[in-house]
Amino acid sequence: MSVTRRRFMEGTVHAAMLSVLSRRAFGAGAATGANRYALKPVFQYLRTWKAPVLPYSQNGSMTLGYDMVDWMAPGGGGEARNSVVGRLTLSRRRSPDGIIDLSVEHSCGHDQWTADVTCRDDRWCTPVEWDFRSEPRAPHPQFQNLVASGLKGKNNGEAVDIIRTNGRTVSVPFSGSLMFPFAMLACPEKWDPAAAGNKTVTAVRDLYYLLPDQHFVADGQVSLAGGTSLSAFLQHGPGWVPANYVSGPTGLPLAMTGFLISYILTDAEAGGAA
Amino acid sequence: MKKRNIIFCHVDQLTQKAISAYGCKEARTPHMDRLVAEGVSFMDSFSANPICCPARSSWYTGRMCSEHGTLVNNQPIADFPDLGQWMSGRGYQCFYAGKWHIARNVAQSFQILHPQFALGEQHDAAVARTAEAFLENYDSSEPFFLNLGLLNPHDCCYLDLSENKEQLATKFGAARHFPEDIPERMKSFDPTRPMPKDWTPGEVDMYRYYYFRMTEMVDAEIGRIYDALKSSRFAGNTVFIFSADHGEMMSAHNLFKKSRHYDEALKVPLIVVQPGAEGGRTDTSHLISGVDVTATILDYAGVERMPDMSVAESFRPLVEGGEVRWRDYVPAEIFQGGAQTVLTDSRYKYNKHHPSGTLFLYDRKEDPHELNNIAGDPAMRSVLDQFEERLKEYQSKIVPSAAYKAAMKKSG
Numbered sequence: 279m280s281v282t283r284r285r286f287m288e289g290t291v292h293a294a295m296l297s298v299l300s301r302r303a304f305g306a307g308a309a310t311g312a313n314r315y316a317l318k319p320v321f322q323y324l325r326t327w328k329a330p331v332l333p334y335s336q337n338g339s340m341t342l343g344y345d346m347v348d349w350m351a352p353g354g355g356g357e358a359r360n361s362v363v364g365r366l367t368l369s370r371r372r373s374p375d376g377i378i379d380l381s382v383e384h385s386c387g388h389d390q391w392t393a394d395v396t397c398r399d400d401r402w403c404t405p406v407e408w409d410f411r412s413e414p415r416a417p418h419p420q421f422q423n424l425v426a427s428g429l430k431g432k433n434n435g436e437a438v439d440i441i442r443t444n445g446r447t448v449s450v451p452f453s454g455s456l457m458f459p460f461a462m463l464a465c466p467e468k469w470d471p472a473a474a475g476n477k478t479v480t481a482v483r484d485l486y487y488l489l490p491d492q493h494f495v496a497d498g499q500v501s502l503a504g505g506t507s508l509s510a511f512l513q514h515g516p517g518w519v520p521a522n523y524v525s526g527p528t529g530l531p532l533a534m535t536g537f538l539i540s541y542i543l544t545d546a547e548a549g550g551a552a
Numbered sequence: 553m554k555k556r557n558i559i560f561c562h563v564d565q566l567t568q569k570a571i572s573a574y575g576c577k578e579a580r581t582p583h584m585d586r587l588v589a590e591g592v593s594f595m596d597s598f599s600a601n602p603i604c605c606p607a608r609s610s611w612y613t614g615r616m617c618s619e620h621g622t623l624v625n626n627q628p629i630a631d632f633p634d635l636g637q638w639m640s641g642r643g644y645q646c647f648y649a650g651k652w653h654i655a656r657n658v659a660q661s662f663q664i665l666h667p668q669f670a671l672g673e674q675h676d677a678a679v680a681r682t683a684e685a686f687l688e689n690y691d692s693s694e695p696f697f698l699n700l701g702l703l704n705p706h707d708c709c710y711l712d713l714s715e716n717k718e719q720l721a722t723k724f725g726a727a728r729h730f731p732e733d734i735p736e737r738m739k740s741f742d743p744t745r746p747m748p749k750d751w752t753p754g755e756v757d758m759y760r761y762y763y764f765r766m767t768e769m770v771d772a773e774i775g776r777i778y779d780a781l782k783s784s785r786f787a788g789n790t791v792f793i794f795s796a797d798h799g800e801m802m803s804a805h806n807l808f809k810k811s812r813h814y815d816e817a818l819k820v821p822l823i824v825v826q827p828g829a830e831g832g833r834t835d836t837s838h839l840i841s842g843v844d845v846t847a848t849i850l851d852y853a854g855v856e857r858m859p860d861m862s863v864a865e866s867f868r869p870l871v872e873g874g875e876v877r878w879r880d881y882v883p884a885e886i887f888q889g890g891a892q893t894v895l896t897d898s899r900y901k902y903n904k905h906h907p908s909g910t911l912f913l914y915d916r917k918e919d920p921h922e923l924n925n926i927a928g929d930p931a932m933r934s935v936l937d938q939f940e941e942r943l944k945e946y947q948s949k950i951v952p953s954a955a956y957k958a959a960m961k962k963s964g
Contacts, residue, residue: 319721348671349721351714358719363674387669389678412681417664425665427685444688446783475729484677487772495729512726514733516580517768519673519707520726537721537762538671538707 291329291526294500294508316497316510316522319349319535320542323360330546334529336467339371342531343545346386349538363387366541370464378403380461388415393485395461402457402479403465407432410485431485438488450488452480459483459513459534462494463523463541466531469511471496478515489517497522508532555643555695556852557790560845561683561777562611562699563770564604564651564672564706565810567799568595568819570767578735579764583775584821587794591825592833592871598896600842601885602798602810602817604653604706607842611797612636612654612661614846614861616885621953622655623887629655630953633858635697635846636661642855645694647686650679650701662699672703672770680773684780697853702773705766708800709809711759712749724758735760739921741803748808756803763802778825788827791852795845796820805922811888813903813912814922818884818894824848824871838870839882839896860951881939883946891963895942902927902939906963911936 295317317324323345334340346364351357364386371379378397384390395408411428428443437451457479462468473495481489492515500508506527514520524533534541570576573585574593600610605625606617612634613620621630634656636646648662658664666682669675683700690696711722727734734757737743743753751759774794781787797820801807804816811817822840825831843864850857851866863883869876886892890907901922903912911927913936919926926932952960 315723315725318719318723321719346674348674349710350670351710351719356714358714358716358721386674386678388667389669389674389681391681412685414666414678414682417659417667421663421665424689425682425685427681427688442684442688446688448779448783483772486776487677493729497726497729512723512729514726514730517765517772519762519765519769520723522723537673537723538710539673 291331291508291528291532292324292327294527295324295327295329295532316512316524316535317533319537320347320360320533320540322358323347323362323542327542327544329526329532330530330543331528332530332546332548334466334525334531334546335548336465337372339369339549340464341367341369341545341547341549342464342543343367343547344534344541345544347540347542349540363539366460368460368464372399376400378461378465380458380464382460388417390414391484395458395485397458397461401468401470402455403461403468404456405431405433405458405461405482405485408485429486431482438482440486452488452490455479457481457492457494458485459521463531463534466523466525466529469494469496469509469523469525471499471509481513481515481518483518487517489515491515492518554789555854557696557698557786558849558852559683559698559700559777559781559790559792560611560849561702561774561792561794563702563704563774563794563796565708565798565800566705566767566770566796566821567802567816568597568821569802569816570705570764570800571821574821576764578760579767579771581767581771583771583778584794584823586775587778587792587823587825588832588834590831591792591794591823592829592831592835594822594824594838594840594867594870595834595836596838596882596896596898597795597820597822597840598818598842598882598884598894599796599798599820601887602812603886603888604797604810605655606885606887607797608652609654610842611845614843614850614858614864616843616863616883616950617887618885618956619860619862619951619953621955623885623891623955623959625653626655627955630955632860634661635849635858636699638850638858639697639853639855642853643694644697644853644855645692646697646699648699648701649682649686650675651703652701668701670703672705672707672766676702676704676770676773680776683777687780687784687786690786695853697849700777702770704770704773705763705800707766708759708763711762712751712808715749717749717755722758722762724755727754727758727761733761734758735764738802738804740805740923742806745806747806759808760802763800790827792825793845793849794821794823794825795842797842811886813884813886813892813894813901815901815920824867826868826871829871830873833873835870837898838867838878839880839898840867841882841884862949862951881942887959891959893943893946895939895946900935900939902936902942904943906960913939
């Protein structure tokens with residue numbers, strides 16, 4: 279992509295995000311159905327954010343780097359603010375044999391975890407098995423051995439088996455489909471705008487907590503010049519605050535916004551090591 | 553006999569009314585429900601002061617707020633010993649992970665496994681994983697006292713922080729996707745009356761929707777911790793105590809948050825699972841204070857009480873099914889908005905707002921939603937007289953701090 283084209287795209291995405299936030303009609307197309315709340319948790323951060331403009335590719339490998347952004351406001355008034363409090367890196371590799379391998383690195387303050395997840399290349403990017411390692415930094419080195427742990431997860435279609443490193447096994451039943459939010463984030467081609475709101479899926483948060491009865495629905499689109507768009511999807515259901523997934527004009531998954539914690543794309547690279 | 557391990561797992565801003573085992577239909581809390589099924593629930597359990605820092609200071613010092621001196625959030629605490637310091641010197645390994653929020657460096661009191669982070673949405677899973685890892689990896693022969701400070705559903709405090717609704721992180725508009733999931737309104741909520749910050753009834757509904765989701769989030773963390781204990785080698789010799797520092801108004805009486813004398817803010821869950829004690833019991837006849845948690849932990853540890861715990865009583869005998877002489881009324885204190893003393897007995901709740909002299913009296917049996925202040929009813933004169941006597945008795949019993957004396961002087 280030429281430097282001029284890249285700069286144009288950066289400006290386009292940035293302006294689109296801000297227009298969604300400020301309710302201005304954008305470009306040739308009006309902001310139809312735009313749900314500004316999808317981005318409000320990060321509105322301050324977006325003022326200086328530069329959007330990655332690499333075209334999204336479903337095929338092969340891709341590494342996506344996100345800032346973890348908090349939302350805070352002074353009690354009783356004053357401008358809300360966003361701070362970068364952590365980092366999420368998703369490395370995704372699609373194989374021709376119907377498998378998507380996903381590597382997750384998640385860090386915030388003293389808390390750090392990594393995971394390798396094998397997913398099926400299906401409607402929900404279904405997680406099949408995973409290896410999760412939690413290696414937080416203890417405030418005192420003396421306790422480092424007390425706080426590190428790991429688990430393996432296996433989805434047998436009817437239950438998720440969690441096997442701890444000490445051998446303890448927990449089996450949690452579920453019915454229907456299973457999805458892992460970060461796998462969905464890394465695969466925006468799975469976000470189905472025609473998905474019916476009454477269909478539900480079980481989500482596995484942090485590769486441990488099963489959240490049944492989750493809905494994943496289209497939640498507004500902003501048309502941009504040149505026929506591209508900014509699209510938002512909403513995950514809602516018991517056990518989690520409403521979370522939006524937002525993709526941009528190049529198809530990149532730009533954001534996942536919760537309530538006080540959101541993830542905003544800062545880096546995208548094709549061919550990352552998955 | 554081998555000393556017991558003790559886990560004190562606490563959450564922030566959880567009202568008793570948000571637990572499904574206690575009748576809440578708006579949240580799914582299977583893990584707290586399991587604690588209820590396997591432990592003893594104290595249904596008349598009251599925060600010592602329904603705001604974070606004072607309530608937590610009472611938990612850890614065993615003193616009422618008027619005594620330890622932290623009357624409101626972030627006010628300094630007097631130099632009394634706390635549970636961590638006291639038990640560390642008496643044979644226990646004392647650990648802490650998560651929210652502390654006492655105006656004292658937690659590292660002076662406990663060995664820190666995981667520090668505090670401000671947001672439950674991110675923080676609580678880390679604390680639960682830390683606890684799980686600890687229960688797998690702890691290999692000392694010394695007993696442990698593990699304290700776990702989970703944050704949610706406290707994140708609801710951020711729902712209305714900004715005066716500018718356009719700057720809120722709350723996804724109010726998302727309600728159009730799930731109108732059938734919007735919680736039923738509270739009996740004491742009046743949508744025709746003005747709301748703080750000009751919120752609409754629909755926005756209040758979403759506040760409650762978020763609150764219950766946050767409650768479900770922390771419920772999952774509690775389950776993770778409890779599962780880890782039950783499958784650990786410590787299961788047979790560890791007492792698990794679960795509570796909350798204070799509740800949440802959830803729009804009851806058109807109010808949010810805490811620092812109120814109403815049950816939504818003042819009453820907290822308190823569940824004890826003791827190996828060998830009969831579970832699935834609900835105690836509705838004993839009036840419990842947050843400071844009783846301190847006395848109970850020391851009782852389980854076989855450690856002598858800290859000095860000047862003037863109100864605190866151990867409820868361990870009640871968990872074990874024994875008979876014990878108990879108090880007739882339980883005190884609580886509120887200092888935000890002026891010094892108040894709340895006294896509750898089995899029938900009535902009394903509150904005196906000291907600066908104005910305003911009295912509140914509710915009949916807990918006939919008016920469980922606290923809709924009618926009957927303090928002005930001439931028929932209640934003898935009840936008020938009895939509470940005035942109790943107030944004097946309570947004030948003579950406590951060991952007042954300098955901060956309390958100053959607050960009362962200001963109250964006239």
